[in-house]
Amino acid sequence: MTAIGGGGAQAPFDASAEFGGSEVRDWFTLLKPRVLTLVVFTGIIGLAVAPGHLHPILAATAILCITIAAGAAGAINMWYDRDIDAVMRRTQRRPIPMGRIGADAALAYGVMLAIGSVVLMGLATNWLAAAVLAGSVGFYVFIYTMWLKRRTPQNIVIGGAAGAFPPLIGWVAVTGQIDAVPLVLFAMIFMWTPPHFWALSLWAHQDYERAGVPMLPVISGARETRRQVVIYTVLLVPLTLAPWWMGFNTAAYGAVAALLGANFLRHAWLVWRDEQDGAGVSLTGDAPARKCFKYSIFYLFLLFGALAADRLLLA
Structure with a gap:
């Protein structure tokens, strides 16, 4: 996969180079931690107000899955948007434009986290919650990041649905229904x-x-x-x-x-x-x-x- 308007051909993936030259905080930055605050909070609210009961360990696991999935979507977004991130003042110091993390490594990181969070959500709560979680990641990556963001000024209106999923996911994790x-x-x-x-x-x-x-x-x-x-x-x-x-x-x-x-x-x-x-x-x-x-x-x-x-x- 390549980004629309991306930076052209890339060097072959070298795991030692990709992971050895970066620091833990750079991998954390890929998850967009400031955005995660609201995501986690609204997910907790959805879970807390839902009728029914979920064991505290399973509830904590569900919130962890929401957090990881949202972070994974952020990492894939940074992979795809690395070309525009490099020219925007707000984003040009992110790990990929600065060369601290390679694009291939960031993509692999995001995909693995996304898959792991969805599978864990299904095993810990129910597969409808896992499906909604997967849908939220897919919507952010494919609908907002890859399709809407660079094509229409209505990108944030339609794409805003991606950030609206957490309370729904939390609720479904408890109840098993929408x-x-x-x-x-x-x-x-x-x-x-x-x-x-x-x-x-x-x-x-x-x-x-x-x-x-x-x-x-x-x-x-x-x-x-x-x-x-x-x-x-x-x-x-x-x-x-x-x-x-x-x-x-x-x-x-x-x-x-x-x-x-x-x-x-x-x-x-x-x-x-x-x-x-x-x-x-x-x-x-x-x-x-x-x-x-x-x-x-x-x-x-x-x-x-x-x-x-x-x-x-x-x-």
Whole structure:
């Protein structure tokens, strides 16, 4: 397999050279540890609120599988995107562009971790959970990374499904079935992803432009991106109230979700109202977009934490 627009022919794989010249932290970096934090957290929430019981050791194994699978997908993503990572300031110091880990070794690492995590999930919990886990890796690698990312500014909208799987996987690991509640949790993360990522892309658009990645600010401009941040946030907030409307959570969760959502809407509105020039380029260094991006991470942690606390302690 070769990346679209990749770096051409590669030298034969030399295991001693590939593994001997790198350090443990580089292999850990391939797993995208900062991204894993949210993945693991939402997976734990899905598992914790699911009806039924899973032995603590099996529950810990399920979370480990979700973590490893997500990391494996990140490693394969870094293998495929090594050409654009090398020209983007945000990513050019990653292990593959810096030559600390070879492309072939990174691919083998990711594939082996992905296969191992899926098999272990099936053996430890159930094969439906393993299938959903495999689907999440496949979606991120084949649908988002290889198909959408370099072809359409809607890449993060459709591709956002990849990051929405963890609570669904956690739920299925316990129950062995797919129900309405985990699908709502999936939809909440799916709808959260565009305003979260487009806030980032507003102040990182030069990186994407340099790499030829058709992110929304590059293709449609900053003003349209700001509008989309507001639209998706407006769609997200009512959706987060669905667990309360469905009777899964109490009004206490609904109140917290509404307050958190109102603040997210405030941040999105400030992004829209950011002082701009005639082309819609920020005159403040995209300060509101940076704050919106940071708050969006804080928001998702608190939202899912409130959902679990309400379900487990108050319901």
